[in-house]
Amino acid sequence: MLEIKDLRKTFFPHTPNEKKALRGVNLTLEEGDFVTVIGSNGSGKSTLMNCIAGVFFPDKGSIRINGDDVTRMPEHIRARYIGRVFQDPMKGTAAEMQIAENLAMASRRGKPLSLRWSSSANQIEQFKELLRELDLGLENRLETRIGTLSGGQRQSITLLMATLVRPKLLLLDEHTAALDPKTAEKVLELTQKRVSEGHLTTLMITHNMRDALRFGNRLIMMHEGRVVVDVGGEKKKNLTIQSLLELFEKASGAEFDNPEALLTP
Numbered sequence: 001m002l003e004i005k006d007l008r009k010t011f012f013p014h015t016p017n018e019k020k021a022l023r024g025v026n027l028t029l030e031e032g033d034f035v036t037v038i039g040s041n042g043s044g045k046s047t048l049m050n051c052i053a054g055v056f057f058p059d060k061g062s063i064r065i066n067g068d069d070v071t072r073m074p075e076h077i078r079a080r081y082i083g084r085v086f087q088d089p090m091k092g093t094a095a096e097m098q099i100a101e102n103l104a105m106a107s108r109r110g111k112p113l114s115l116r117w118s119s120s121a122n123q124i125e126q127f128k129e130l131l132r133e134l135d136l137g138l139e140n141r142l143e144t145r146i147g148t149l150s151g152g153q154r155q156s157i158t159l160l161m162a163t164l165v166r167p168k169l170l171l172l173d174e175h176t177a178a179l180d181p182k183t184a185e186k187v188l189e190l191t192q193k194r195v196s197e198g199h200l201t202t203l204m205i206t207h208n209m210r211d212a213l214r215f216g217n218r219l220i221m222m223h224e225g226r227v228v229v230d231v232g233g234e235k236k237k238n239l240t241i242q243s244l245l246e247l248f249e250k251a252s253g254a255e256f257d258n259p260e261a262l263l264t265p
């Protein structure tokens with residue numbers, strides 16, 4: 001479904017600030033894989049996601065989605081089949097627009113652009129139903145401007161928007177890291193629901209090792225621009241933080257230097 005081969009990206013090449021962010025990433029996701037991504041600080045997780053989403057192009061290597069080579073496809077075209085939720089709840093929604101307008105915009109993904117975001121009565125009912133499931137009391141606030149919502153409410157709506165039209169690939173970039181633990185848990189539950197209901201192929205970066213173990217059918221760990229651990233199925237189900245750290249240390253020859261991942265509740 002997603003096929004990444006020998007992906008390489010260096011920032012500021014041939015300068016004193018040169019940074020080799022990706023040093024040959026190979027990764028294949030099957031349809032419906034829910035992969036959690038964890039790694040040391042600066043190991044290239046976000047750079048990998050940015051390359052997949054087309055925020056910038058890699059220097060070398062290839063990215064295929066359902067067999068199509070998207071390596072050098074512009075970001076706005078790729079966005080037709082990639083849903084993405086960022087760490088920052090301010091990204092991903094239009095603050096000045098109403099909840100209904102934002103959802104209507106998301107429902108047009110992949111269709112020709114139009115300046116009209118008006119929704120049919122049917123669509124309004126569908127939006128209300130989706131909002132009701134969030135259990136955040138937003139189902140009767142369709143005309144509320146997104147900018148007035150809390151971070152958790154906003155992130156939940158971003159998640160709905162990213163999955164309203166089934167994306168071929170869902171990218172979650174530490175999308176709960178800026179939320180308080182209770183709200184983060186709610187957004188993670190919603191994530192699990194949307195991913196399993198839509199059988200969505202998903203990559204979720206997290207700083208939280210427990211979440212990386214709890215969610216998904218597969219877990220990868222990155223270190224210095226490479227995937228060094230890749231565990232799925234029963235083996236993943238049986239992983240503990242301790243056994244994961246051991247796997248990491250054996251594969252990378254380094255200690256896991258992301259204490260935040262161990263301490264986060």
Ligand SMILES: Nc1ncnc2c1ncn2[C@@H]1O[C@H](COP(=O)(O)OP(=O)(O)OP(=O)(O)O)[C@@H](O)[C@H]1O
Nearest residue numbers: 011019020021039040041042043044045046047048
């Ligand atoms: N746009 C950029 N310009 C220059 N350097 C960058 C850029 N983006 C990332 N880097 C560098 O590339 C390396 C990998 O960064 P990246 O953000 O991909 O790591 P990460 O694994 O997501 O890190 P973290 O866990 O700290 O969020 C880092 O050294 C970072 O400073």
